[in-house]
Amino acid sequence: MKTRKTGFIFLLLNIIFACSTFAQKYNEVDKIVLKYPKNFSTTEKLAERINQDFKSDIDKARAIYSWIAFNIRYDYNAFLNPQRTQGFSYSTEAEKQRKIKELNDRLYQKAFSSKKAVCEGFTALYQHLAELSGLKCEIIRGDSKISVRDIGRKNTSSNHAWNIVLIDRKWRLIDVTWGQGYFDSSKGRMVTDFSSIYFDTDPDYFFAKHFPDSGSYLGDKLNKDDFLNGPLIYNKTIENDFKIKSPNSGIIEAKYGDKINVEIKNLTKSDQVFYLNKRNQPVLIKNAKEKRGGLEFQILYDNNIGDYITIFVNTNSIVSFKVIPR
Structure with missing residues (x-):
């Protein structure tokens, strides 16, 4: 009888813990988006659903983040075997921007239809859905810090991409690629694990792990040495505000x-x-x-x-x- 009672208490505690974890992991917007279909016929249909369910810009931006993180998987094979970069020529700034848009259009369409992407596809899809929802959004390319071997590197490289989105006259930092999961080196594969910490991340934490190619953020110069030589922080550091x-x-x-x-x-x-x-x-x-x-x-x-x-x-x-x- 004692064993049964102990087992029941253990099971109850696990249920309580699981419910508590669920409550902490997802906010009210996430819970609504979790009920969305995995597949929409077009990005316009998805944006229409988001605009129907959410009225504030911050909720729309979060809903886009959540849907992408829930439904688009990181394509690790594509990361290991990248396609050759296709350059293009242009004679005017307008032509340059048009060709960049054409490239991003192909990226978001491929991510949306195949349900997998690397960071360029995640960011292109996020920007596209944000713009369909009436939000101003940009793609930022730069370096990322993910391993102890990155501590003390001599130079930055352009190996990652993320978004910034304007909400209530403030630019918010978004990395939906990292929000959907992470690479588990012990298992040699990507792990799906939704995290909200890369939505509207505190810049101090964000730029400990990201460094833009421009070397600046909103006109302010960032310290490259601080990025390269700083300690490596982890998701739980940000989640619990462990400074x-x-x-x-x-x-x-x-x-x-x-x-x-x-x-x-x-x-x-x-x-x-x-x-x-x-x-x-x-x-x-x-x-x-x-x-x-x-x-x-x-x-x-x-x-x-x-x-x-x-x-x-x-x-x-x-x-x-x-x-x-x-």
């Missing part, structure tokens, strides 16, 4: 015996904080102190630490640093 205050660089120079000081905002002592040593064994942080709205602690640099330190909070990776021995 990394120290170290302020992603590159740590240290010698054996040094203590690396770490400060992360919006953590408490009730959070389980640890890092992995070079044998992938968890090392629990035991010297953490609550201070200034977060946790401060030290990590001893010794021969058990490898080339990188990744800090976890409650099993989720939060931030990675590159360590250079002195």
Whole structure:
């Protein structure tokens, strides 16, 4: 009888947890869009449905984000085997813009019909649906930071694309490609996992992981060195607003015996904080102190630490640093 009761409580807790996770993952707009058909005959029909169901610009922009993230999958094979870039010539700015539009039209039509795309297709489809919904939207191309190997890179490259959309006289940052899921290196495949954090992302977090080809955002120059040399942050960092205050660089120079000081905002002592040593064994942080709205602690640099330190909070990776021995 006791086993049955324990099993029932466990099942109940799992149901409660699942419902809680669902509630946190999707907002009211998302829940409506989840009921939409996977297939619409045209992009105009989809935009018509969105404009019928939602009246505010922010809700329309979110509905477009959600539908694309729910229904368009990242084409990892196309990423591994990219088609040769087709250049074009032009004699006037008007001709250049017309040819860019023709290219983007082909991209969004292919993404919409095949239900798969790489970032260029995601962004072209988002821009097209936004414009059909009366929103001003642009595509931004630039660099992305997704791996510990990106920490301390010497140069940026143009390897990604995202959107900005104007809502209530404010440009919002959108990366629907990353909103639909991620690549799981341990499984060697894309994982579908809707995330809302790349819709209207805080610029401080966004530009820790993105760097536009122009080197600027809304006329303000961005610091390329900060992007290249900054720590790598993860989705849970943004989702929980875990601000990394120290170290302020992603590159740590240290010698054996040094203590690396770490400060992360919006953590408490009730959070389980640890890092992995070079044998992938968890090392629990035991010297953490609550201070200034977060946790401060030290990590001893010794021969058990490898080339990188990744800090976890409650099993989720939060931030990675590159360590250079002195």
